[in-house]
Amino acid sequence: MASGEFTKAAQLSDVPHGAKLVVEINGKPILLCNWNGKVFAVSNICSHAEEKLDCGRMSNGWIACPIHGARFDLATGKAKNPPAKQPIPIYAVQLVDGWIEVDA
């Protein structure tokens, strides 16, 4: 659930294209993902068995869970294949003066 307030999460230069960065905002583990120059903020916790996603492969607008291979759409959080069925939370992102800000 978003707080309605954007919080500085990282500098954009820390998350270049193809990179991921784990941050914590309001106690939530959040994974920043830069895919094709667009920054996404998703939960770092897989909806299947609550493993961390940050070591997973990112490609073509999705991130794969490194444990059992479920893929999640970075824009919507939806699970694209089993074993995950539930989406992961996603958070709104804005870029301000070279900073990535996240509403978490």
Ligand code: FES
């Ligand atoms: S913990 Fe992520 S797919 Fe099983």
